[in-house]
Amino acid sequence: MKIYRANLIDTPTKDAFRIIEHGYLVVDDQGRVVGVYDQLPAEYTNQPVTDYGDKLLIPAFNDLHLHAPQYRNSGIAMDLELLPWLNTYTFPEESKFSDTHYAQRVYSRFVHDLWKNGTMRSAVFATIHPDATRILADLFLKAGMGAMVGQVGMDRNGPETLSNTTEEIVAGVRDLYAYLLKNGQDGLVRPIVTPRFVPSCTEGMMQALGDLAKELNLPVQSHLSENRGEITWVKELEPQSTCYGDAYNHYGLFGQQPTLMAHCCYTDGEEMELMKRNQVVVVHCPTSNCNLASGMAPIRMFMNEGIPVAIGSDISGGHDLSIPHVMQYVIQVSKLQYARTQGQLQFLSLNEAFYLATKAGGAFFGKVGSFEPGYEFDALVIDDADLNYDNYTLQQRLERFVYLGDDRQIKVRFCRGKELCEPVVY
Amino acid sequence: MKIYRANLIDTPTKDAFRIIEHGYLVVDDQGRVVGVYDQLPAEYTNQPVTDYGDKLLIPAFNDLHLHAPQYRNSGIAMDLELLPWLNTYTFPEESKFSDTHYAQRVYSRFVHDLWKNGTMRSAVFATIHPDATRILADLFLKAGMGAMVGQVGMDRNGPETLSNTTEEIVAGVRDLYAYLLKNGQDGLVRPIVTPRFVPSCTEGMMQALGDLAKELNLPVQSHLSENRGEITWVKELEPQSTCYGDAYNHYGLFGQQPTLMAHCCYTDGEEMELMKRNQVVVVHCPTSNCNLASGMAPIRMFMNEGIPVAIGSDISGGHDLSIPHVMQYVIQVSKLQYARTQGQLQFLSLNEAFYLATKAGGAFFGKVGSFEPGYEFDALVIDDADLNYDNYTLQQRLERFVYLGDDRQIKVRFCRGKELCEPVVY
16 A cells, blocks of 8 residues: 555546646555545555655556667658658668667667656567567566567568568467566566558468467557558558558458557548447557658547547657657647648647547556556656746646656656666666 | 867758868857868967867757747647637736836746757847836846847737837837947847737837838848738738738838748748748747647748748747757648648758758848858757767767757857856846
8 A cells, every 4th residue: 555645637538637736646555546535534544655745646658659679760860751761761770670689778778768758558569570579578577667569570561681471470479478478467568469561461461460369369559541652552452452441450450359550640431430340549649640741640530430549659750759749749730630620620638638648548558547546556756846937737737747848857657556766778 | 269179060051961070160259150170270280179079069049939928838828729829828928027027037037948948049029018128138138148139019909918009119119229239249139120910010000110120220020920810800900901911011011121020821922922022031930830720831832932931939839949849840840741732842851940940040140050151159069978879970960969859968058159158047
């Protein structure tokens, strides 16, 4: 049992913040929230309280789409659209992960910087390399941070240095599954079935991965309808599919298991219907969609349709690991769509963006992302004294942290109830 | 005479970076650049050299549009479009600057944070209040930073607490002019004629301000074609004008003197022609245009037409003072326009955005923003050791500083050849 006192802010629903000034939050010995309170209930009054004074205590952030092996390329190499970008910058960088020493070096920095930025759960693409992928999983476990880690399947249209066979990817996922069943800290780190995207995977590989996801009851992640050139290419590659999403759906990779599809900039009509029916999660990556000149995903339409939405940094199409920084773009891109449609598509509010970054993304990991009873206690202590120089309200303080803050204000990080210390960079 | 050694990066033209690895830069006793060199010329070899090792030395940033009295509202209050945003959040905040103590407190933090973020020159809107405006000018002078400071004229459609008369604004500008002629450190801080925008200014006030700008040979700044609702309103208010810009042009406020017009999201046709003919400077404020759901300014078209372009943070429509952060949006918004036009409008490159933030913006202040001979030495020393962990090229290091850095990497700031110490916050 632990009791914390601070200014508590979370979003049990997307429609409003719940704000408790100088409130109390009780966590049980399993690291789950018992409750939040204005006044400490009588039964706890003899217990020690960790008092964070005037600081904010908020749910930690969840990043539902990013590529760990692209971390070295963050903030550079953004002068091309998706397909030439992959061939010119990204595939060569990912190819380096046949070297486990390189993997240890980049992945340890990557996990460290997720910690630094307050991202406690993430759904991560690794590479085709099983050894490097296990190194990544181990780094998350050592840090105590939640992750779904995907060894990537790709057996067409990539360089030789970055291709595997169906047998290799199936064996890799099985091995990681067995390893994490034993060592994964009760599901804190899990494998996720990861066909790179339709242009990278033959029918045989997609069928095998769909079967494997079902057999092992694993989630699935991939990319969908990100870029116009990509969509045209998928049409040529999969002429029998009625839409890009249908090409995944045919192989059981589109919601038959819990499924994340990154981007969805050009999803509409039948594809949107299919996502709604199968409750496929849209992972919105607006920084990446800006940087690679992909376009703007119709997030308000997805939300109106009842399609689940989460957000991702998409390192390194996205330049920045910080989920609060991505939240800025979530709101701003929705405002550009509002302007373009002359107000027909209502823009996202701060509480909606915060909900996507916490509870909506957290749902993929179980009861994560809120301070409601039974939720795993993933949280950040925010000391915004440097930003709060003029009697801002608690909501304004949160807003200023999102728009003007960075890792400097994040003082303490909890995942599953445990306070996490700084991970080592090798 | 001063000699600096570092990795030198600037943009004498918009088309490419000039990069000199471990180069030398010589500054004369007037604070002007003598030259940059691969090897130190023989005539200087007996002089002391300030060696910044592997750090970067770049021109300082110039912010051509921002509102000092809105600084308290940075990062909050962005849930409305321009016109209701002004009435709900902005005018009430600006009204507080009748209190000179409040002005001293907010303005000193504002100037401090410009310093912190490496912005050495700025074109600033103050308020209608002459005393507060002089406080702002004095804070810039004390800090040693360049600025054009505009007392604001507004005599219609604002609250009573934020309205002045033609006589008052003309007297205010004359007083500030006289004061800065004497105390402005040889034009480091100058007044700028500042009608808020057409909806705030009667014909009488605009005529008087146009006449005054001409008489005192002062530059002019205002807002243009930012938001659809605003443009419609201007059409109603000024039915005789053929376009929004024409309403300024009629009174000598549209390029007759050097003129900054912020936003220009919806400028086209005749207005674009007029700006080209009069060489009116477009000040592009993409963070603000996103935050207030205004839209996307056609910057590539302005550049293709030969209309001068600079960039601004537009505090507090824009949330962030950092010009490198604004540069990200300059590039990203241009990429969304590239996507929307299916590649017809080429997006801006990093060197183009850097050029806008340094040399193009600097041109409004004289020879500022480049390391070419005769330019005033405004510069920043960037220590990016924390970002440069894997043998990035010098250009990539600059790119990572722009996309991933913040004030932490800015170690030394020069304006007009002087190293500036940290300004006091009252």
